[in-house]
Amino acid sequence: MVMRMSTLFLRTLREDPVDADVVSHTLLVRAGYIRRAAPGIYSWLPLGYQVLRNIEAIIREEMDAIGAQEVHFPALLPREPYEASNRWAEYGDSVFRVKDRKQADYLLGPTHEEMFTLLVKDLYSSYKDLPLSLYQIQTKYRDEQRPRAGLLRGREFVMKDSYSFDVSDEAFLRSYNAHREAYIKIFDRLGLEYEIVAAMSGAMGGSASEEFLATAKNGEDTYVRSPGGYAANVEAVVTPAPDPVPYDDAPAAHVEDTPDTPTIETLVDFLNERFPRDDRPWTAADTLKNVLVMVRQPDGTREPLAVGVPGDREVDEKRLQAQLEPATLETFTDDDFAAYPALTRGYVGPGVLGEKNVSGIRYLVDPRVVAGTRWVTGADQHGHHVVDLVCGRDFTPDGTIEAADVREGDPAPDGSGPLELARGIEMGHIFQLGRKYAEALGLQVLDENGKLVTVTMGSYGVGVSRAVAAIVENSHDENGIIWPREVAPADVHIVATGKDASVFTAADELARELEAAGVSVLYDDRESVSPGVKFNDSELIGVPTIIVVGRALAGGNVEVKDRRSGERTEVAVSDAVGYIRSLVRRS
């Protein structure tokens, strides 16, 4: 059916919405695809819902092609299965919880590992039933602390989630790889530029995972890549630990009075002035910075953690957080300092931290802090630092942690060269779950020898509503959206210009003929709107092919414009349907 702009439920906006912080949000609201209903919660207008359904159709085709079967679970889920997997507690504030009229506990499903596991357990019992991959395209919920960026981080959103069930790890790898290949096809068809990177498993548990990140300057995720092909989400980057350093000749540690050195910078200046070194000047990399945080477990318990990183690096909260999941980070407050009197604020050092019986605080350091490295760091007394403090001789951390920021030029952990930093939007995530959920919920099948074995699972997600925004982030210009053909709300946008009735007659007929030829049409048939406004709207809305029926009609032509390149071609009205049809088919 031709979508006529005279009746289409659409109003484009000239002004940017005040609450929009990314270009996809701005353009999708201005072009009339979505409207905000509440923070992080959006309504889909006709054009937007068409795009969403086009994306769903692509995903369905590719999931069906690998033999995954579509099912549909509720969004309102009972507490019990999530209790069994411990996620009822682990999710903390990040899920919406609901009590029914009988005070029974429910949650709005953020992901469905438990439910799928239980359903397969209900139906299947033998290795002969496997492999099995199930998927759904469904509305999901997450009570984000800071919903932002429009559809990129919403609280109600559409996801495709799928789950694979296999009798062995080898069989699982085939399911995992099938999904990986299907995802490559999906994201290719969505017209996204993306990168596949190693990732953390986070709240999902399991052993390994990979993310599909759409490259985007203002993406929320930072990732790294090396010339040799290493690619990882920055949270998953492993710091190569240097070899231990011999320290037999190292001088004894000595405490120095270091007045007026509140920052690392002032401390380094002080050292270079008072204790100049012959071979090289002191730098921030010679100092060891100890950062205190409180770690809150899902069960509500709170315990302190000290993190030691070289002074030339910052603690990257997202990296630190990723190591500690499902626990969350909180600030180390004045009250916390008061509760640990061994700590001297601003001068906290391994002298206290490295002795757990003194401070009572767990002390984890950056992997670069290996045995034999020498540091200038807090002396646990006001206005004093300790110099030549040797790791492994003068203090022993409780372990290492990936908390320091990753920098452009850092070496890739696999030796494949210096890292480059880039940003992206998480579009897909594939998880090797192992047996975590199958064990928690008792999903076992009989193997060939009649022995019960626990099933190996994978879970796989695509952000469907997020994809709408990611595509816009990837594909727009200063005038508006440029949809890749497979997801566009229509194949062509006919713009009828002028006051002449013959223009509208010709445009009407062309629209009808194109639809009959299987080309979907958005048709600007508004009579009281100026050509300029119509052209602006067509650029903003972003249908890939724009057909102008107007001035050229006198010569028996219409103008066909490519939204992306801006290229214009005059085509005879009589040839237009054939020309457009081949254009739509080709791309």
Add this chain to the structure above:
Amino acid sequence: MVMRMSTLFLRTLREDPVDADVVSHTLLVRAGYIRRAAPGIYSWLPLGYQVLRNIEAIIREEMDAIGAQEVHFPALLPREPYEASNRWAEYGDSVFRVKDRKQADYLLGPTHEEMFTLLVKDLYSSYKDLPLSLYQIQTKYRDEQRPRAGLLRGREFVMKDSYSFDVSDEAFLRSYNAHREAYIKIFDRLGLEYEIVAAMSGAMGGSASEEFLATAKNGEDTYVRSPGGYAANVEAVVTPAPDPVPYDDAPAAHVEDTPDTPTIETLVDFLNERFPRDDRPWTAADTLKNVLVMVRQPDGTREPLAVGVPGDREVDEKRLQAQLEPATLETFTDDDFAAYPALTRGYVGPGVLGEKNVSGIRYLVDPRVVAGTRWVTGADQHGHHVVDLVCGRDFTPDGTIEAADVREGDPAPDGSGPLELARGIEMGHIFQLGRKYAEALGLQVLDENGKLVTVTMGSYGVGVSRAVAAIVENSHDENGIIWPREVAPADVHIVATGKDASVFTAADELARELEAAGVSVLYDDRESVSPGVKFNDSELIGVPTIIVVGRALAGGNVEVKDRRSGERTEVAVSDAVGYIRSLVRRS
């Protein structure tokens, strides 16, 4: 893609599920279409989800055909718009309420009048923009007190809801009738037997409404129809009030000692024995029964109500409830009796009730209790009744109420003959909302004269997941489901029987060829399953055409069986695709 039962995520069950109380629930679970996830909350297995999507496709086509435009709203909705319409309070316990991490109030949308009204207000401002009809197919929530009957009364369910917006009541009627016609097409295509009946508007507000009820012996809704074409939900039946009766000659009311008459029956026997009448015996219809209930308003206030009905009728709680919505009914407890000492339990009469200053209780009577009618009823003292109590002379009720049950043979209110009672399942409901929501939320547009007018709205619902069950209630036999062709999970079910490899080769090829010809195929290719089990499964699953590839193959034939009639036809393998194709097209 051919669905192969060797890999299809499906297990049919021999036993009825213990919690199933209606045949559709039993069959849908046994045939592997749905599984229960929580009370009133179901998961859709592959075949079930296919049926659901087929129904959605039919609805989409018919809604698009009347120019309605598809949008999609969130299910998690902010409190404010529902506050403005007063439904935040009115819904009481029947909606799921959610607080986010910032303690902001949300609800899980049971219906979306408010959100659509606000969206149209956001985009539109002129009479030129109207008429407009918008729809969505969406997951909805209602915290039913007693979720039951599987998909027929669930707590999470799929609905198509649409909303029309018009500048005048005349224009509105065109939108309403277009929806009515579309619904007729939808329910015809779903293969449902149904009736269109007058209905109450309930929590929706507005002036008038009609229901589409699928006829079903164990439907939850009772409706009436007359030979002359009157049809109404029993809740909406209006009792014709008889003319007042002259009572100048009526004897004075007299109180009688009526020992041992705890029931109407014993009272009538007592009257016939002690006060026999010449013209006709006393019957229950001569007595007036006064029933006490407590009415709880959405704001929590609770007040008593006395309902007087002729003693030969019961108070129909659903009818009474429908008149009082959004208030709910509660039992009149011992404590309540204690709070109203003027009441004598078992002998409550209009002597007390008819005098509001005495009892403090509102007293509403059946419309048949008109001025001049004479009654035997409670005398407000233990063991006593009053005889010849005349309405309008001896007592004056506060008004009338439709609370008495409706009986087979009652006269239709429009004089179209005696009513017949039947039962049905509410499949669709179309509401004339008037300006209730537009006024509450300020939806106005400029009319032709530049004057602001409030928009007239309609709302229209189809129970999509409920339709799956209603179709099964309408269409099954003792062996299983019989799907109408347009909603069936597949066009044909190929059953390969026997051990011979040639059978499977032939069946494989037939399945492939049918799919290539646009016929969707469910194919029982299981090798280790007996023909009996396969036949039983095919009857249970209910695909309309079953093709048996087996014994007849020796003669070059397959057997084509019609699931509904049981009729079997042998068709040459070489003709099978053409034959089946015409069969599928025809119906």
